[in-house]
Amino acid sequence: MDSTRISLTDFVDFVGRPSMTGKLAKVREIKHRGPYTATSDLYRPVREAIIRTHAAAGDKWEIRVHLARANAGGRFDNIADAYLGWWGQRRIEWFEPGWQIGYLQGLPISVNPELGLEIDGRPHVIKLYFKEDPLPHTLSDIAARLMARVLREQTPREAAIAVLDVRRKRLLCMNDRPDLDILLDAEVAAFTALWAQA
Numbered sequence: 001m002d003s004t005r006i007s008l009t010d011f012v013d014f015v016g017r018p019s020m021t022g023k024l025a026k027v028r029e030i031k032h033r034g035p036y037t038a039t040s041d042l043y044r045p046v047r048e049a050i051i052r053t054h055a056a057a058g059d060k061w062e063i064r065v066h067l068a069r070a071n072a073g074g075r076f077d078n079i080a081d082a083y084l085g086w087w088g089q090r091r092i093e094w095f096e097p098g099w100q101i102g103y104l105q106g107l108p109i110s111v112n113p114e115l116g117l118e119i120d121g122r123p124h125v126i127k128l129y130f131k132e133d134p135l136p137h138t139l140s141d142i143a144a145r146l147m148a149r150v151l152r153e154q155t156p157r158e159a160a161i162a163v164l165d166v167r168r169k170r171l172l173c174m175n176d177r178p179d180l181d182i183l184l185d186a187e188v189a190a191f192t193a194l195w196a197q198a
Helices: 008-016 020-032 044-055 062-069 074-087 137-150 180-197
Strands: 092-095 100-104 107-111 115-119 122-129 160-165 170-173
Touching (some): 008 137, 044 074, 044 092, 100 137, 107 137, 107 180, 137 180
Antiparallel strands (some): 115 122, 160 170
């Protein structure tokens, strides 16, 4: 796979494709789209506004200030509203969530949860999900299991590993089922096989 890194988001999108044809199309899209650019990262302003607010121990309403500074307020008002609604009255403290490139069967996956939050006293490592379509729990479990495997040395032992479906205000904590590793490894094998042919 040369020096290509697959993002956690792209891998989860691949897993969520319902057919092999759809999976192949996703692999081709990743393989041929070129390097990352900030301008092609649709949710970057709202993601960075959320991270900056937590990392600076700011008041939750500062998310809107950060969006306004990025000239992105209007585009992301509904997402900001949803995130603020999820935050609600929770007592939240920031910690660094960690970042690592994991190699599963030789496939380099960039695992980068955006948030390390102690929520009402319990640490959570959280990947943000902003898309219109609801995130099925099966996909959030695979994403969380991947984070747990790759970041196990950096994550507090008692931490919940989760994906936050922001638009629906749903924190999907991993159900650590015994078949999760089997499913994850099967998807990695499928991705690698399709990459070789794409």
